[in-house]
Amino acid sequence: MKASQLKQTLGAAEQSCRASGARLTEKRRNVLAVLLRAKTPLSAYEIAEQYGRDYGEPIPAMSVYRMLDFLADENLAHKLNSENKYLACAHIACDHSHETPQFLICSRCSKVREIGIKPEVIAALRDTVEGAGYHLLTSQLELDCLCDECGRSAA
Amino acid sequence: MKASQLKQTLGAAEQSCRASGARLTEKRRNVLAVLLRAKTPLSAYEIAEQYGRDYGEPIPAMSVYRMLDFLADENLAHKLNSENKYLACAHIACDHSHETPQFLICSRCSKVREIGIKPEVIAALRDTVEGAGYHLLTSQLELDCLCDECGRSAA
DNA sequence: CTTGATATGATATAATGTAACATAATAATA
DNA sequence: TATTATTATGTTACATTATATCATATCAAG
Numbered sequence: 288m289k290a291s292q293l294k295q296t297l298g299a300a301e302q303s304c305r306a307s308g309a310r311l312t313e314k315r316r317n318v319l320a321v322l323l324r325a326k327t328p329l330s331a332y333e334i335a336e337q338y339g340r341d342y343g344e345p346i347p348a349m350s351v352y353r354m355l356d357f358l359a360d361e362n363l364a365h366k367l368n369s370e371n372k373y374l375a376c377a378h379i380a381c382d383h384s385h386e387t388p389q390f391l392i393c394s395r396c397s398k399v400r401e402i403g404i405k406p407e408v409i410a411a412l413r414d415t416v417e418g419a420g421y422h423l424l425t426s427q428l429e430l431d432c433l434c435d436e437c438g439r440s441a442a
Numbered sequence: 443m444k445a446s447q448l449k450q451t452l453g454a455a456e457q458s459c460r461a462s463g464a465r466l467t468e469k470r471r472n473v474l475a476v477l478l479r480a481k482t483p484l485s486a487y488e489i490a491e492q493y494g495r496d497y498g499e500p501i502p503a504m505s506v507y508r509m510l511d512f513l514a515d516e517n518l519a520h521k522l523n524s525e526n527k528y529l530a531c532a533h534i535a536c537d538h539s540h541e542t543p544q545f546l547i548c549s550r551c552s553k554v555r556e557i558g559i560k561p562e563v564i565a566a567l568r569d570t571v572e573g574a575g576y577h578l579l580t581s582q583l584e585l586d587c588l589c590d591e592c593g594r595s596a597a
Numbered sequence: 598c599t600t601g602a603t604a605t606g607a608t609a610t611a612a613t614g615t616a617a618c619a620t621a622a623t624a625a626t627a
Numbered sequence: 628t629a630t631t632a633t634t635a636t637g638t639t640a641c642a643t644t645a646t647a648t649c650a651t652a653t654c655a656a657g
Contacts, residue, residue, distance in 0.1 A: 310623085310634080310635085312622095312623095312635070312636090314635090314636080315635095330612075330613070331613075331614080332612070332613075346636095346637095347636080347637060347638070348613090348614090349614090349615085349636090349637080349638080349639095350635090350636055350637070352613095352614070352615085353635080353636075354635095354636095357635095368523075368524040368584075369523040369524050369584070370523075371612085371613060371614085371644095391571055391574060391576040393576070394579055400574055400575075400576060402570070402574050404567070404570050405566070405570060407566070408563065408566045408567060408570060411560070411562070411563045411566065412559070412563060412583075412585070415557070415559050415560060415563060416546055416585060416587060419546060419555055419557050420555075420589070420590040421546040421548070421555060421585075421587040421588065421589055421590065421593075422587055422588040422593045423585060423586070423587055424549060424586045424587055424588060425586045426585075427586070428567075428583060429524070429584075430567070430571060430576075430578060430581075431578070431579045431580045431582070432571060432576040432577055432578055432579055433576065433577040433579060434575070434576055434577075435575040435576065435577075438576075438577045465603080465604085465654085467604070467605090467653095467654095469604090469605080470604095485643080485644070486644075486645080487643070487644075501605095501606095502605080502606060502607070503644090503645090504605090504606080504607080504608095504645090504646085504647095505604090505605055505606070507644095507645070507646080508604080508605075509604095509605095512604095526613095526643085526644060526645090
């Protein structure tokens, strides 16, 4: 993410936290900034390393885990359960309400696209699940994909 | 899984391996049996422990990982990427060809149901993915659910 | 029966994550 | 402001999941 957009996004995050009565401390904001600048999802330990490089002071991985929990609670970051990695929410700046995210994960270059899947498709999924006697709790999907770029170069 | 069904399933696994020219060794078969008897998915280390209890001889976790790789290659077991756990394929005995599995994971009791999602739903998902410029590689879904039982008792 | 390939054992270590307690910073209130 | 309560962060220890590497054992083919 470019510097100008980064600043704006961090501002939006600030506002969003203020609205929910949460404290976006400097370090939490820095962790979010690391995620926003990253081209791919990062592990907690990778975030800690990058934080050290970006801000000149080391941060314990344990703190990163807690800050990621905070950011996830505030819908500012998401965890990719299938990868054990974390990424910034793609919809911090744009207002449109925080629906459950779906992720397209390029298995070649690890680039991730956060999208919204059509309600009909989710509804159909939910129907199938109910039909099997289960109840869908979250519709966060993590799909194993090839991105456009890798798709072309691999073909 | 009941003993009678277990035997039959292991027989089917044997045949399936013979058909593909793979060797279902005793230990691989035992690991599969551990998974078939388990009520929930198990981690590799849990499998190793259970193997020790069931067969009276310890097995190194590293061996279990290799055997799980083998079983996954043969479509006899699956890995739940979101849980880092493994489970037996639900379709070893029944012939119907091995489609990509989808899993309903009860987040309360960890019970997992392997189902097939309607081709239309998968196709719709695939369309959405293509629309975003990505290409769907596998349609293995791992859905965060409540099972019927837990749904009732939690309500 | 011996050679080559495959399977397993053993050891070390990396990567991810949690638990528990200490200290520091902030907020609320007297 | 001083005091106290709450929240945030640091520190240490350790649990869990996974991979890499090399040695040994077992099986299959000639």
